[in-house]
Amino acid sequence: MSISDNLKSVSQRITDAALRAGRDPSHIKLIAVSKTRPADYVTEAMKYGQLDFGENRPQELAAKAEQIGGSVRWHQIGQLQKNKVRHIISYAALIHSVDSLSLAEEIEKRAAAIDKVQDILIQVNISGEESKSGASPSETARLCRDIAKLPHVHICGLMTISVKDYDYDQNKRLFSALASLASEIEAEKIDNVSMKELSMGMTHDFEAAVEAGATIVRVGEAIFGERDYSLNNPMQNINQ
């Protein structure tokens, strides 16, 4: 299977899941997760109209952005340490993984310095698994209210990562819980906070996410093939 065939098949599966749930498929954006892949995978996908790409290591995002340039919208989807914000601030269209006020304050400082308003999502640990990063559901509204005061940071919604070995229904319940949390926060009508975007769903669970209301799905392996972490890929050792 080629990248072009894979993009077509993932898009079709998104459309089918949306229609099953009575949703408009055009309301769901596909992010191609290009982490660990060389830049020519990105340029290949761009030929077929894919313009949103996700990276989880800040230096890798910056390196590819510099190499590829142009019309790509880069998404920082992985955990972001404060001292790495400076690498991505001029490139990131959307930062999906903000889970603390102190990280948002660092983004505020770096965004203000280049006169940018940075769009972000709040990452929520909806499953409650201890190994997962993200704000707890009960502290998310409070965090939104605090971050809302930062003028160079704009909250656009919520993001979560589900549990690897959950089945379809378990994932769907988890994703629906994130959607409910977003509705609760939306109802507070906090200035400078929108709950328009729900970033949820990866290769193994994006259809359940679409059925539960995702507006953004982050798909890597179903587009680019399995990641082989045993290969000696210099990109993957950056920032570990």
Ligand SMILES: *Cc1c(COP(=O)(O)O)cnc(C)c1O
């Ligand atoms: C790697 C990654 C993805 C994509 O995972 P696949 O299984 O390759 O689809 C999505 N979201 C985050 C946060 C990731 O780190």
